[in-house]
Amino acid sequence: MRSIQSILSLIAVLALLITPTASMARDQAGSIPAGTVINVRMIDSISSDRNHAGETFRASIQDPIRIGNRTVVPRGANAYVRLVDVRSAGRVKGRSRLELRLVRIVSGNHSYAVASNVVEFRGKSETKKTGKYAGIGALAGGGLGALLGGGKGAAIGAGLGAGAGVATNAAHRGKQVYVGSESLVQFRLTAPLRIG
Numbered sequence: 001m002r003s004i005q006s007i008l009s010l011i012a013v014l015a016l017l018i019t020p021t022a023s024m025a026r027d028q029a030g031s032i033p034a035g036t037v038i039n040v041r042m043i044d045s046i047s048s049d050r051n052h053a054g055e056t057f058r059a060s061i062q063d064p065i066r067i068g069n070r071t072v073v074p075r076g077a078n079a080y081v082r083l084v085d086v087r088s089a090g091r092v093k094g095r096s097r098l099e100l101r102l103v104r105i106v107s108g109n110h111s112y113a114v115a116s117n118v119v120e121f122r123g124k125s126e127t128k129k130t131g132k133y134a135g136i137g138a139l140a141g142g143g144l145g146a147l148l149g150g151g152k153g154a155a156i157g158a159g160l161g162a163g164a165g166v167a168t169n170a171a172h173r174g175k176q177v178y179v180g181s182e183s184l185v186q187f188r189l190t191a192p193l194r195i196g
Helices: 002-028 127-147 152-170
Strands: 030-032 037-042 056-061 065-067 070-073 078-087 097-107 110-113 118-122 184-188 193-195
Touching: 030 065, 030 070, 037 078, 037 097, 056 097, 070 097, 097 184, 110 193, 118 184
Parallel strands: none
Antiparallel strands: 030 193, 037 056, 037 184, 056 078, 065 070, 078 097, 097 110, 097 118
């Protein structure tokens, strides 16, 4: 009888030891829902005139990511951001653009693929500047044409001057987009992120 009681006691103790381990494993696994905002701080800088689509850049997690009351990804965990599209402003017109996506988070020994939205950064359009320079060139050309004989000469001069205005603007590249080191970028998950 004592041996049966001893065996039952041993089984009870083992059951108590196994149960917390199983529940701890379940607690460590979880899912961060789609729509969750993840703030990252860039480590590497990105520029529309220097970098190319497909490149990956280092960043770090700005705010801890939690599931319920548990922190599952700490502040400072490594993050990786991909440049999915880049356009550099043309010499005469256009707008520089960078499109970034959060693609991976590394926390401890775990690496998690991330599905996030695309965040876009845009430079100023060059079209208005082009018009301004062309207008100045047209005025200067018109004055030159008037000196060359007025009337028809003024019209020809204005056309030449407008062309010179565009050429002047062509010497100035459009404003580039630059995301510097330490810049804060906010991404939103487009699919749940399984942790654990």
